[in-house]
Amino acid sequence: MDAIHIQDLEKTYGDTVALAGIDLAIPEGIVYGLLGPNGAGKTTVVRILATLLKPDSGRAEVLGFDVLREPELVRRIIGLAGQFAAVDEILTGRENLEMVGRLYHLSAGEARRRTVDLLERFDLIAAADRAVKTYSGGMRRRLDLAASLLNRPAVLFLDEPTTGLDPRSRLGLWDIINDLVREGTTLLLTTQYLEEADRLCQRLAVIDEGAVIEEGTTDELKTRMGGSVLEMRVADGDRLADAAGIVERVARSTPQVDRELGRLTAPAERDGVSLVVRTAEAFDEAGVDVTDLGLRRPTLDDVFLNLTGRKPMQPEDEETPGDAPEPAGVGEGRS
Amino acid sequence: MSDGPTYAETCRGSLARQAAEAAAERRSLLEEARCGISCAFGDSRVVAKRYLLHYLRQPRLLVFSTIQPVMFVLLFRYVFGGAIDARALPSADYVSFLLPGILVQATTFGATNTAVGISEDLRTGVIDRFRSLPMSRVAVLAGRTLSDLVRNTFVVLLMTAVGYALGFRFQNGIIAAVGTLLIVIMFSYALSWIYAFVGLTAKGAETAQTASFVVTFPIVFASSVFVPVDTFPSWLQTVAEYNPITKVADAARGLALGDPLPWLQPVLWAMAWIVGIAAIFVPLALWRFRRGD
Ligand SMILES: Nc1ncnc2c1ncn2[C@@H]1O[C@H](COP(=O)(O)OP(=O)(O)OP(=O)(O)O)[C@@H](O)[C@H]1O
Ligand SMILES: [Mg+2]
Numbered sequence: 001m002d003a004i005h006i007q008d009l010e011k012t013y014g015d016t017v018a019l020a021g022i023d024l025a026i027p028e029g030i031v032y033g034l035l036g037p038n039g040a041g042k043t044t045v046v047r048i049l050a051t052l053l054k055p056d057s058g059r060a061e062v063l064g065f066d067v068l069r070e071p072e073l074v075r076r077i078i079g080l081a082g083q084f085a086a087v088d089e090i091l092t093g094r095e096n097l098e099m100v101g102r103l104y105h106l107s108a109g110e111a112r113r114r115t116v117d118l119l120e121r122f123d124l125i126a127a128a129d130r131a132v133k134t135y136s137g138g139m140r141r142r143l144d145l146a147a148s149l150l151n152r153p154a155v156l157f158l159d160e161p162t163t164g165l166d167p168r169s170r171l172g173l174w175d176i177i178n179d180l181v182r183e184g185t186t187l188l189l190t191t192q193y194l195e196e197a198d199r200l201c202q203r204l205a206v207i208d209e210g211a212v213i214e215e216g217t218t219d220e221l222k223t224r225m226g227g228s229v230l231e232m233r234v235a236d237g238d239r240l241a242d243a244a245g246i247v248e249r250v251a252r253s254t255p256q257v258d259r260e261l262g263r264l265t266a267p268a269e270r271d272g273v274s275l276v277v278r279t280a281e282a283f284d285e286a287g288v289d290v291t292d293l294g295l296r297r298p299t300l301d302d303v304f305l306n307l308t309g310r311k312p313m314q315p316e317d318e319e320t321p322g323d324a325p326e327p328a329g330v331g332e333g334r335s
Numbered sequence: 336m337s338d339g340p341t342y343a344e345t346c347r348g349s350l351a352r353q354a355a356e357a358a359a360e361r362r363s364l365l366e367e368a369r370c371g372i373s374c375a376f377g378d379s380r381v382v383a384k385r386y387l388l389h390y391l392r393q394p395r396l397l398v399f400s401t402i403q404p405v406m407f408v409l410l411f412r413y414v415f416g417g418a419i420d421a422r423a424l425p426s427a428d429y430v431s432f433l434l435p436g437i438l439v440q441a442t443t444f445g446a447t448n449t450a451v452g453i454s455e456d457l458r459t460g461v462i463d464r465f466r467s468l469p470m471s472r473v474a475v476l477a478g479r480t481l482s483d484l485v486r487n488t489f490v491v492l493l494m495t496a497v498g499y500a501l502g503f504r505f506q507n508g509i510i511a512a513v514g515t516l517l518i519v520i521m522f523s524y525a526l527s528w529i530y531a532f533v534g535l536t537a538k539g540a541e542t543a544q545t546a547s548f549v550v551t552f553p554i555v556f557a558s559s560v561f562v563p564v565d566t567f568p569s570w571l572q573t574v575a576e577y578n579p580i581t582k583v584a585d586a587a588r589g590l591a592l593g594d595p596l597p598w599l600q601p602v603l604w605a606m607a608w609i610v611g612i613a614a615i616f617v618p619l620a621l622w623r624f625r626r627g628d
Binding site: 050051052053054070072073075076078080082084085086087088089090091095099100102103104105131147151 | 361364365368369370374377378381382384385388389392393459460461463464465466467468469470474627
């Protein structure tokens with residue numbers, strides 16, 4: 001049985017199509033990533049699965065329980081940490097967790113015990129008896145995550161869990177996520193950090209404008225890029241279009257153009273090295289100056305760019321908290 | 336040819352039985368997961384505790400719900416009271432007239448906090464957190480209104496004590512005195528459900544506050560809370576006659592002071608309003624809560 005099964009899910013808000021028919025089958029015991037730009041529909045999927053939102057049509061099941069017909073059962077086995085920390089400002093961290101524990105119908109003693117465990121696990125024990133309004137953004141975030149774990153959920157939804165966390169907390173959370181998976185929890189997490197999806201997720205779906213545009217293991221997605229990426233920088237910005245034409249002819253695929261950096265990237269076929277040579281020759285003949293030309297392993301950035309024609313992390317219509325331009329910096333010092 | 340079922344029929348039969356068993360198991364799971372009455376009470380208590388802590392820890396709310404009503408009693412007694420001609424009152428003095436009315440005023444103003452609190456919880460996502468938990472679907476609103484009930488009981492007792500210090504006395508014995516406080520508290524409880532609905536519906540806490548205030552303020556003042564309505568211009572008298580606040584204030588006053596004030600008719604009217612408001616707004620607020628966004 002799949003941990004999560006979604007079939008043809010649709011949701012519109014007025015004129016806005018949030019989900020245009022999504023299908024997903026997520027096996028048990030893995031970390032599954034939902035990757036997409038702002039407004040892609042990630043949060044909408046998570047809210048439907050967490051029984052907070054009713055879809056217009058389609059089906060969704062969590063461990064075989066239907067979110068529309070059996071929401072009581074779904075709520076018993078899931079944990080949710082939404083995109084914005086949902087914690088009570090007036091209560092202390094400890095009171096917040098104990099309250100959630102009681103609402104999961106744990107005994108007072110059990111709620112207290114699990115609260116202390118989680119406060120320790122999330123490095124909040126020193127601040128446990130302070131009102132949450134004195135917490136930093138990252139501390140609130142961690143408290144919210146702790147609250148989602150009180151019931152030891154079988155399926156956990158994390159909506160952009162590391163947004164707003166500093167690198168140390170982020171690494172801490174990655175460790176916790178790995179522990180949870182080892183204990184058998186299935187995780188669905190949304191992220192805009194490709195590096196994060198790469199590190200954590202066994203499988204992922206790239207969604208854009210409410211539809212799944214690619215699905216597979218991270219390696220599969222990278223392999224579909226053609227194994228390697230041909231990348232070059234053109235010295236003269238005015239000749240970018242010429243350069244793109246040359247790459248298109250030689251590499252037989254349309255390159256992605258980054259005007260700001262004067263950079264072109266294109267998926268490279270298996271014979272990457274000869275492609276580099278042929279491209280270099282073609283540029284030479286045409287008299288286009290390239291400052292940098294080479295092959296590299298594709299990142300999920302490339303996958304994303306190739307699929308959507310957009311960069312994943314450019315804030316479009318809304319502010320992305322802590323939007324880091326380079327996902328590569330995110331997990332430094334870990335691997 | 337034997338009469339027994341064929342192999343295929345046996346298989347089909349056993350599959351059907353398995354399916355029926357699975358469905359039954361499923362139903363019993365669902366039954367078990369449903370939050371019953373005792374679970375609803377337990378959850379409501381947890382939620383009520385949260386809101387009471389909000390009151391205790393936020394000076395703004397504490398002042399608004401305790402010191403302000405007391406100040407109102409003093410203000411009306413000493414600032415406006417002197418200008419009011421006691422011969423126009425159905426009671427011996429102004430403080431006797433004022434106190435039952437101002438209990439209604441204080442609890443009605445206090446009820447607007449429910450709208451603000453609920454709407455704030457929607458904004459911060461706390462309501463979403465609650466809605467994702469396997470807790471009772473009625474407990475959030477039941478808990479919130481329960482906390483209002485506790486607070487209102489406290490406020491009403493506090494104001495009565497202040498009234499006693501200023502010379503107010505219940506004149507019809509202990510049962511009528513309890514009845515006075517009960518009718519005020521029950522009315523404010525029904526109001527909590529209106530404001531809970533407002534809080535769930537309004538876009539943002541500010542809107543909730545403004546909407547509540549704009550409606551509450553004139554209703555409270557165009558009533559018999561502070562002065563007898565027969566001093567109003569005739570069009571306003573008509574409005575005030577039908578105003579539920581007038582009915583409740585008159586009922587409280589009738590029970591507290593008695594002769595020559597009527598009490599039975601205002602009490603029946605007040606009960607009708609309380610039941611009517613609850614009958615409409617309890618289901619409406621619960622429906623709005625369940626529906627989500
Ligand atoms: N309550 C709402 N009312 C109207 N439109 C909404 C509402 N919620 C979401 N939308 C729209 O639905 C679409 C999908 O939104 P959603 O929040 O699922 O995106 P997302 O992928 O989570 O984006 P982000 O990365 O910015 O969090 C967006 O176009 C958004 O504007
Ligand atoms: Mg989102």
